[in-house]
Amino acid sequence: MLVSRENHPADSVIKVNNTTVGGGNLTIIAGPCSVESEEQILNIARAVKENGATMLRGGAFKPRTSPYSFQGLGKEALNYLSIAKKETGLPVITEITDVRELELFDDIDVIQIGARNMQNFALLKEVGKSSKPVLLKRGYSSTYEEFLYSAEYIMAEGNENIILCERGIRTFEHYTRNMVDIACVPVIKKMSHLPILVDASHGTGKHELVEPLSLAAVAAGADGVMVEVHDNPDEALSDGSQSQTVARYAAMTEKLRKLHEMMKEI
Amino acid sequence: MLVSRENHPADSVIKVNNTTVGGGNLTIIAGPCSVESEEQILNIARAVKENGATMLRGGAFKPRTSPYSFQGLGKEALNYLSIAKKETGLPVITEITDVRELELFDDIDVIQIGARNMQNFALLKEVGKSSKPVLLKRGYSSTYEEFLYSAEYIMAEGNENIILCERGIRTFEHYTRNMVDIACVPVIKKMSHLPILVDASHGTGKHELVEPLSLAAVAAGADGVMVEVHDNPDEALSDGSQSQTVARYAAMTEKLRKLHEMMKEI
């Protein structure tokens, strides 16, 4: 397989504008679950930029269990992301949910494939034809092998800029929304040359668990984390209970940076 | 919700050409995992038609874990299905995996959404705009609630012709490919007015378990079964080990029909 380490012993380093993912860098992707307004995304973008983020996240097209839940602002959100990008210089990442949306992603720096679409092979092939970096999330009941085969669908089409992301799997335990599988990090590192991040916001569904799980991810060798930050979690239109406040996020990021430095020495 | 029984107390009966699904009928959808050639699909179509099938299945666009596995014959397979339909009079069902394929499905009678795409909301919305019957398979780690919400995505767009299908969920037990959740049948019947079938071929991954699980499904109140039949399972291009021979299928179908009649009397 193209994604296997056997085939490519050195770690892949993915260039995203002025930043890189993998290769010893600590990537911190932060931002709201959904882009809710220009003001909201700008406020959060400035705050996470000041506090160590290397990339800005924000959902435009939201895959929601119910058709009656807030579905995201769509194109409008893409525009707001562009504005936030111009203002802060942060590369932006947002999720694609439909092959026909790709043409709207011109100013987006990283295209995210969400957990529900990890085996949406038509979508994988489509982003594989692009040269834009793709962040591929693990499906919530997908094996490591299936995860890597999905990355292979993208790479087989020619796009080598793939970032993997563990975001929790589904188990019998419902205290947390999902269960972060930290072993995924060293296993994927062994099997593949691709960088891997951990999203503990979706992975736990509880803001107070994001820090310990993100620290665990970095200690286990993850190339970074993805984290939901909201300037007002209690009024977020989606996933408020798993979003960190800016203050909480800032404190966590400082710890993550220190831990990441320390891990190089031990 | 539109799909809920509260909202629509009577069972929905879905008309598919000259046959109906639900309403006390026993639906038997049979055929190969993949359409492999005109000869193959014609042979199997004739055989299942003679042995009680009410619909012919056959994969054209195959969602495969690996990009290097046989991906189906695509458009060519759709043509072969049309020929088999003309010859046998059986309505045909095949899976859609890409919103852009829909225009090719004109002569297909039922559009299948597979387990991996149960939460491919763009695809759900697209088939929801069609008036063709849709068979929606439960994702292999989806809850009943998520299953029904995905049906709701289709119905909210205007398409009321939805057939549900339980096809096994993923658990710790790997002796079987998946684990058929028979409780799904009475639970969905209670929650929703839509008909529900059981696919024990994918549900077990073992041809010798298809009969006992299909009998169980009918005893529990399922509106029918979906079953993989191959004229030469050992040489099938996909899923051979879970495909029944024609003889085995014929014997099973006879038992299912008898059981279905008996269940009305007890």
Added chain:
Amino acid sequence: MLVSRENHPADSVIKVNNTTVGGGNLTIIAGPCSVESEEQILNIARAVKENGATMLRGGAFKPRTSPYSFQGLGKEALNYLSIAKKETGLPVITEITDVRELELFDDIDVIQIGARNMQNFALLKEVGKSSKPVLLKRGYSSTYEEFLYSAEYIMAEGNENIILCERGIRTFEHYTRNMVDIACVPVIKKMSHLPILVDASHGTGKHELVEPLSLAAVAAGADGVMVEVHDNPDEALSDGSQSQTVARYAAMTEKLRKLHEMMKEI
């Protein structure tokens, strides 16, 4: 292995007093989750006896998640079971939870090992030294192989009178208490010569699902069912929501008997 069908091609038939389990008989074990009083168990015993039960169940030593939940009446309950047995002639089954309790089980006809103790090997060995029939429940996250190895622990000590019982496994779906794995029936039948029952009361946790799942079990080839019946489910000291009323139980049993007869003919 002693329990494997390879080693013993014919079905084992387990004699329990005046009744037999396996060998084409339909075993119906019915009774309350817990024995609550002499009057309660006598009332229920008479009612289930009149309505087709072949054995009476009733918990004396209850394994409860919390130490503060009702733990069963213990020895007192064993006495009440003896009285109910004398009055109705039904063999009685109750669960053992401690190797030191075995001496109290003299008048009990079948010793039950519950799901939580499926791998309590000390207990398995202890009942293996007895000659009393043992009903072994599958652990709620145990594989088929582990299930049979636990039976092997009993048989390796000399006790061949083993009845297996599937009672639902734990999955991500929490609408039901557990998920009844109907495939367990034909798989165990293939692998082993031991009879197997299905307990849909624990398997679903919902009284309205006990009938469809029990019917499914019999259609799939189970040797019988285990079912919780209470004369007043709403006031049961344990598991009320999964207990059937006597009337509901009686109606179900009649259907099960008819189905079981029919299955021999198809």
Added chain:
Amino acid sequence: MLVSRENHPADSVIKVNNTTVGGGNLTIIAGPCSVESEEQILNIARAVKENGATMLRGGAFKPRTSPYSFQGLGKEALNYLSIAKKETGLPVITEITDVRELELFDDIDVIQIGARNMQNFALLKEVGKSSKPVLLKRGYSSTYEEFLYSAEYIMAEGNENIILCERGIRTFEHYTRNMVDIACVPVIKKMSHLPILVDASHGTGKHELVEPLSLAAVAAGADGVMVEVHDNPDEALSDGSQSQTVARYAAMTEKLRKLHEMMKEI
């Protein structure tokens, strides 16, 4: 509940001979899966003592899936553990599997209740009557709530010296033997005052994954780790593939100690 933090806001610190578990200490329990001979346990005991272990583990009574697998040396192993304890000064921990074995544990410092016995309530009550520290492992499909209720069974009998241990849960992924649930650490810390360790040897089943998962555990706030070490993993009588060599263990322990110190500063 007695084990809940509400009831006891300060962290519990468990004294084990000359060492303490919890309270900011890093506990490292190391040793072979099974005690195989006096020489083996002495060799390993000396090696782990020299390399930062605070306690020696070694199985005497082994709960094995198959009755035909090596069941441990029993009493003989307890003697060898005593000898190793005398020689190295390390407190020793070994698993109990039968209420009747407790009297043999006089010279054992910590009694382990294994995952399979987490809901063996008779055993929990028995060790609850002792005053010896108990290490309680989480069942491989047990919820956090069930885990704490099992600890409550012990404490309700009067024994407050309880150490919890996450050792991996069972999921659909079989690349690893189990899946280490790192979230268990901060969740249990929030809910309870008891110390919690992580056993990444059982948790992953692969020796090369023990280090990254143990590091993750410490980063997430665990009070220590439990780890299988063998002087000759390839010839271990049980669990060889998940056992670290002494050299590998030594390197890991050094990293764990450094990380633990650093975590206090960040």
